[in-house]
Amino acid sequence: xxxxxxxxxxxxxGMTNKKSLKCEQHMGHxxxxxxxxxxxxxxxxxxxxxxxxxxxxESVPSRFSPECPNSSLLNLHLHALQPEDSALYLCASSYFSxxxxxxxxxxxxxxxxxx
Amino acid sequence: xxxxxxxxxxxxxxxxxxLTVYCNSSSVFSSLQWYRQEPGEGxxxxxxVVTGGEVKKLKRLTFQFGDAxxxxxxxxxxxxxxxxxxxxxxxxxxxxxxFGTGTRLxxxx
Numbered sequence: 746x747x748x749x750x751x752x753x754x755x756x757x758x759g760m761t762n763k764k765s766l767k768c769e770q771h772m773g774h775x776x777x778x779x780x781x782x783x784x785x786x787x788x789x790x791x792x793x794x795x796x797x798x799x800x801x802x803e804s805v806p807s808r809f810s811p812e813c814p815n816s817s818l819l820n821l822h823l824h825a826l827q828p829e830d831s832a833l834y835l836c837a838s839s840y841f842s843x844x845x846x847x848x849x850x851x852x853x854x855x856x857x858x859x860x
Numbered sequence: 861x862x863x864x865x866x867x868x869x870x871x872x873x874x875x876x877x878x879l880t881v882y883c884n885s886s887s888v889f890s891s892l893q894w895y896r897q898e899p900g901e902g903x904x905x906x907x908x909v910v911t912g913g914e915v916k917k918l919k920r921l922t923f924q925f926g927d928a929x930x931x932x933x934x935x936x937x938x939x940x941x942x943x944x945x946x947x948x949x950x951x952x953x954x955x956x957x958x959f960g961t962g963t964r965l966x967x968x969x
Contacts, residue, residue, distance in 0.1 A: 749902070778956075787948055787959040788903065801956055835902050845890055846952045851902025 751836050751852035759860050760826060763770060766855045768819040768836030777819040777852030778849065782833040795818060795841055826859045833857075864951055864960035865886075873939055874967045880965045881934045892903035892925055894931045897946040906934075939967045949962050 749770045758764050768777065776795050780788035793801035794813040802811075808830075810822040819836055833856050837849040864885045871879055883892070891910040895903035907916050909925035909932060916923045920943075922935040933948055944967050949960040 769864070785964065786963075787946075787962045790956055790958075793956055795955075803877070816912070837902070841872045845954055846957050848908065849895075849950075849957060853900065853902055 748852050748854035749836055749838055751834075751855050753855055754853065755856050755858075757769070757858045757860065758823065758826065760828075763822070763824045764833055765823065766821040766825075766836075766857075768821075768852055769817055770838040770850070771817055771849065772811075772838060772840075773816075774838035774840050775816060776839045776849070777813060778837040778839075779819070779839065780835040780851075781822050781855070782835055784832075788835055792821075826857075828859045831859045833858055864949055864958055866947075866960040866963045867873070868902060868963060869961065870964050870966075872968070875966075875967055875969050876938050879936050879965070881936075881947055881965075883932045883934075883960050885930050885951060887953070888929050888941055890929075890954060891948045892929070893952065893957065894923055894934055894952060898944075903948055905948075911957060914960065923969075934948060936965075937963045941967045941969050944965050 752767045761845045778793050779791040781791055782788045788804050790806045792811045808825045812820040834855040835854045836852045839847045839849050867882045872895045874933045891908055894906045904941040911927045912927045914925045921939045947963045948951045950957040
């Protein structure tokens with residue numbers, strides 16, 4: 746199984762809503778990532794979890810709150826978002842060896858629209 | 861801040877033409893990866909280059925890593941409509957991947 750599964754595929758939310766994006770992988774990868782991708786732009790790193798601990802936060806606003814309940818799951822909790830947060834949110838995982846990130850396996854993404 | 865600049869940003873060509881995409885940085889990376897992303901999908905890894913001067917071939921795609929491990933190129937021979945997509949280079953600096961600015965390729969039949 747070489748899949749990273751993201752749900753939901755599409756999400757529309759208001760600025761006062763609270764919602765969550767979910768990501769799951771069963772490849773035994775110990776590093777998981779959240780990226781944000783705006784239209785026609787490359788992915789921008791948001792968070793990195795290594796061995797279920799948050800290792801990198803790229804100065805992401807606190808209205809985005811990541812959570813890694815176990816080595817297979819990664820969540821992104823959303824609260825009080827702004828319309829400019831509308832984007833494709835990509836989850837990825839990799840076999841983190843400590844000497845390099847290695848190949849990233851991406852999910853299909855969750856397309857978020859904030860009204 | 862480590863930046864990876866790709867050129868060109870956009871490329872629109874006819875089937876059968878050749879093309880080269882460049883990925884340049886002022887930083888040294890332990891390795892460099894190339895991904896392709898199609899609409900509605902996440903990026904998919906094409907190749908990883910590790911050694912300075914390394915050349916890797918994947919069917920009609922040829923990847924080269926610069927001697928100083930700061931730049932890379934992707935050459936496509938006889939492009940096909942199925943090659944259409946967003947091409948992304950990504951530098952590995954051990955704890956994270958830094959994506960390049962991207963090259964959007966459109967190949968017309």
